[in-house]
Amino acid sequence: MADNQVPLIVDIDGTLLRSDLLWESLASLAVRHPLKALLVPFQLLRGRPALKAFLARETRLEIELVPLSKAAVELIEAAEREGRRVILASGSPQAMVDRVRERVGADEAWGTDSITNLTGSSKLLRIQESYGAFDYAGNSWVDLPLWREARRPIAVNPKRLALHFGKRARPDLEVVEDERVGWRAWLRALRPHHWAKNTLMFLPALAAHLEPSPELAVRLLAGFAAFCAMTSAVYLTNDIADLSSDRTHATKRHRPLAAGEIAISHAIVAALLLAVASAALAWYLAPIFAAVLASYLALTSAYTALLKRKLIVDVITLATLYTIRVVAGAVLVQVPLSRWFLAFSIFLFLSLALVKRVVELKELEGANAEKAAGRRYQVEDLGVLIGLGTAAAAASALVYCLYITSDDVLRLYDQPDALWIGLPLFLYWIARLWVLASRGVMHEDPVTATLRDRATYAVLVGFLLTVWLAS
Template sequence: MDARSDNSAIPLAVDLDGTLIATDLLWEGLFLLVRKNPLFLFMVPFWLAKGPARLKQAIAERVDIDPAALPYRDAVVARLRQEHQAGREIVLATGTPRKFAEAVAAHLGLFDSVLATDGAENLTAGRKRSALVAAYGDGGFDYAGNSRHDLKVFDAARKAIVVAPDRQAARWQAEHGCETVAAPKVTVRTVARMLRMHQWLKNSLIAVPMVLAHEYFDERMLLACLLAFISFSTAASAIYIVNDFFDLGLDRRHPTKRNRPFASGALSIPFGLVSIVVLLAVSIGAALFLPVAFALVLAGYLVATTAYSLAVKRMLLIDVLMLAALYTVRILAGAAATGVNVSFWLLAFSIFFFLSLALVKRYVELRSSVLVPGERIAGRGYRAEDQEIIAQAGMASAFSSALVLALYIDSAAVRELYPHPWMVWPLAPIVLYMTMRVWILARRDEMHDDPVVFIIRDWRSQLVALGGGLLLVAAGLWP
């Protein structure tokens, strides 16, 4: 995207959403608003009934954006800096609310004027064209845009610069042969990162009731577990996308989460919204082949995870209790899908074990955050001085999970299920080893943001978990 010396006398108008930045501030503002207070969602239809301009103004009046954290298109910004240094007049012409547009303009310091949506007029398509023609004349400006809404403006511009075009804009560009700035292609890897497919392994907990009931070879149960796994995994991915939408601002300020597909602008918000619909459709479709009890557990999971994304994750201690419960819900889902009863021992072990890992997650966040006393982690309910008590509670939960497991192993239920109960005893020290190793590495600052993901990827943890699983199966099958 190169500047040209003969352009200095012609103003350059630039669109904002999708052109200068790889996101849409209307959607981002809406997510900020709902996160601030979910009840605002019920006001959206009333604002929209008064027109798009009123909706945009209502959102902008209630939330603020951080222009420094937005995913700018580097090639476009570099071109604007070059044109600005050459003395060219640059105009930010956008359908975004004026408040947001002026914040971006002030941050970049490259624009001579701003044309944006106010409470009366939605400055898109024909209205944007009229405003630019009124200011500079037909053919008296160059224009950079990206979507079908910009086609009328392209027609009125002296020159068009098509940036990361949608289908209609790409067709227009091909017909007119104008300058273009291509967007990075959406890859399978990017979509997989959006879905967080590595997190799907957590849903293998669905098979735990079947395994503990020694029904490894029951085809009906295997099929039920597979369908439940698909249903839970696709539902979880849909919620991950929702969570990403609500955390866009926080993720962009995080050293690693800023590279997530939506935070970085690698994927568009509309793409994510369509993906949510498709994922939920697949999830519901798989659930239709399973007992009603599974559907109820799945519905409860969706409600709980949505509540977590909107509010619970910012609540002291309630957030980690919720995370532990959500792991345990996966076990309950497996029981509902297969018809296997789960024991109190299993649920108690699960709560303590996953509570410990949830506390590790918060502990790592505290360790990696630069906080002064009294300051909270962004988007969380924890302060710098909470670090030690979080570690103590987490290690206590780890030992509690091992204690529950040991008591279970010594119970009459185990003697009935396993011909050789002594073969199950190593599971208690295995659990202690895994959890205490995670805590030691966390205190050494060698832990991944998510300890469950760490365990899944760590070869030592894999080896120990495999050994424990083989012992469990062998104890059940040994004559």
């Protein structure tokens, strides 16, 4: 057979696409139809073809948004220039494979039907019956039978174990890869820079003037670690739930899961391990602390599934999630949470949550868009949101003033009037934050942005001096 008559057979999941359509379908079903997701184990008992047919019926993936492997696309383009036929052969349902074919312009598309799961030896038999000689591009251990028989075996972004056995079966196995990101992708997915939000847990201990001790430090750091593990688990889960919307976003499409740098299955396992480790550590520290952490998980899950798409409810939920961190710190060190401090926190965090929405709408305004994907806010809402946010900031300042004039402050400070110095410092900090947000020069989460801002630390130093003067 002449070289230009030998077809190039290309696998889809993990080869042409930098994701797996089975896991994409499972994630989509769990997010959009959680009750139907409970039927998955029963469908699997009927066999993988039945499960895949069920997922194809119940989900409508935005396949055109799933990232392509640059290396696989280059293989296809090279084969087309040589005048060779390109066939997509995948274990994914035929309907999905047809949509991938439309996207890349292949000559044929073979997928799983209601009877045959088109992987491994089943795929090999179909190829040999249709063409005889063939070149094959795959990525996993199920492709071993095809690599053994292919004229030119190609591994595209292969898994480590698959590459090991592939090389043993065919020493001439050709390896082509996209740029590897490795641990850096996991670092970005876990969002360690967002762990700074969890330092809010330390505030109750500071506000209660607890005596510093090694035991207190260890307890706070252990609680901080538990919260960080849980928040990273939540970020992974959120990224899985938001795959479609993230892939249409100007910057979020570069997130590791949206870009296909981390497999959905790996992210699920990592999220489960982090959540279990977090829960175990929290329970060891104090059952009530574990209960607060569980409430955080429940509320953030509700936020991801439903509440973030509800007008105003979403920002109230975000403010509550920030406040839960403060409550967690209080129960961890066993200090009562002042009603003044709680009221101040609620208004302040509501203001910060509104800053987050204003920042998002400012980005849309700059891109000449009207509405954010998956949100209920429009650019025309900017005026209302800025008004609500600045009002919440003013309310938090008012609570601070009322606290200074209350009887409670006399029990903690010898010179409580010195605390008035903190008012202009706070007003400067929160007003500056709102000015930056309304100008559209802030491009990240407001809590993270403020923790990176030098002005925040200057104000913090000034406030600590104020507390020292009042003591």
